[in-house]
Amino acid sequence: MAVSANNILAALRAVIDPDRGQDVVTLGMIGGLAIKGGNIGFAIEVDPARGVKLEPLRQACETRVLALPGVTSVTAVLTAHRAPSGGPAPAAAPGHSHEAPAEGRRSGRMTLPGVRAILAVASGKGGVGKSTTAVNLALGLARLGLKVGVLDADVYGPSIPRMLGVRGKPHSTGEKLEPMRAYGVACMSIGFLVDEDTPMIWRGPMVMSALEQMLRDVDWGALDVLVLDLPPGTGDAQLTIAQRVPVTGAVIVSTPQDIALLDARKGLNMFRKVDVPVIGLVENMSYFVCPHCGGRSDIFSHGGARRTAEQMDMEFLGEVPLHMAIRETSDAGLPIVVTRPEAEQAQAYMRLAATVADRLKALLAGGMRQPPRLVMM
Ligand SMILES: Nc1ncnc2c1ncn2[C@@H]1O[C@H](COP(=O)(O)OP(=O)(O)O)[C@@H](O)[C@H]1O
Ligand SMILES: [Mg+2]
Structure with a gap:
């Protein structure tokens, strides 16, 4: 049975970000979902300041998705998105200036x-x-x-x-x-x-x-x-x-x-x-x-x-x-x-x-x- 993006997101709604008390889907933390047959990959966007402390959250996400029927492997990575206070978001196409x-x-x-x-x-x-x-x-x-x-x-x-x-x-x-x-x-x-x-x-x-x-x-x-x-x-x-x-x-x-x-x-x-x-x-x-x-x-x-x-x-x-x-x-x-x-x-x-x-x-x-x-x- 093929697994759908909706199934995966539904499963991830059970994973709560401990610091913010809401689930990772509601918080908009899941990105880059890739489904190749039973192999699933996605990114969990986190504030870089919390970085490696969120390893248990990453594992919880993997475990939830792996429990879905039809899923054979799950790769979730924590990706550090820039906190709004950390300066403006990166431009899509950096220029070629020689900045410091x-x-x-x-x-x-x-x-x-x-x-x-x-x-x-x-x-x-x-x-x-x-x-x-x-x-x-x-x-x-x-x-x-x-x-x-x-x-x-x-x-x-x-x-x-x-x-x-x-x-x-x-x-x-x-x-x-x-x-x-x-x-x-x-x-x-x-x-x-x-x-x-x-x-x-x-x-x-x-x-x-x-x-x-x-x-x-x-x-x-x-x-x-x-x-x-x-x-x-x-x-x-x-x-x-x-x-x-x-x-x-x-x-x-x-x-x-x-x-x-x-x-x-x-x-x-x-x-x-x-x-x-x-x-x-x-x-x-x-x-x-x-x-x-x-x-x-x-x-x-x-x-x-x-x-x-x-x-x-x-x-x-x-x-x-x-x-x-x-x-x-x-x-x-x-x-x-x-x-x-x-x-x-x-x-x-x-x-x-x-x-x-x-x-x-x-x-x-x-x-x-x-x-x-x-x-x-
Ligand atoms: N100069 C060389 N002589 C013999 N074997 C080599 C040489 N350079 C690379 N190899 C072998 O070729 C294979 C591919 O090399 P690798 O460095 O993994 O390539 P790439 O990173 O470009 O995919 C490896 O098994 C490696 O040991
Ligand atoms: Mg190589």
């Missing part, structure tokens, strides 16, 4: 005091090794002595917990969540907040609110670089993130095939549209190194990314070979940069990290051709 962090809220752009630079790792399509690159690049930056955080913004397919080998649930201290830690870097992922087998049925607006929570309600502390593993693609979700999050610079990951490179171009154009400086393009799975004989073969016409980068007037940041050791370490939560730093593949990531650190520094100092959108505090 304190003014970010006015344009709907988030602010992250304490975080010096935000590095987005993006790809035109999935499966090109974006997360593997994000993790090894982050750990490479940490090895260079920087304070690094990793935020898994790929809320549809979070893979950072697995790649960093971290399990468990984050603790909350007061109103904030403590990030998880692995290999000396702080990390947060929707994967820590919902069960691994919960289907990800987010709608566009929910992606942003889940991400906002992971940025704003997590105690990131002082960071030199926060590495953002973006969802693959160049659609609305990515565009919104690029507009709302004060990204210092973006790295685009591509494999050498033409089709992947075509999508990488779309990625570049997307960032240019919203004035996010693109640091450059990385060619992943650039060539194949046989783990047995060490012989090299260019299975996907190696070098395509370098040519594309040149044509598109962006920097080519280097190539990472397709190598068994990268796959094995990445999928086992033992990233090669920290577990086998002497390996040639790890060195490729270290070179990438050094270049990226350098370009971020230049962007923060305002010394690059494309101006940074934000003056960091």
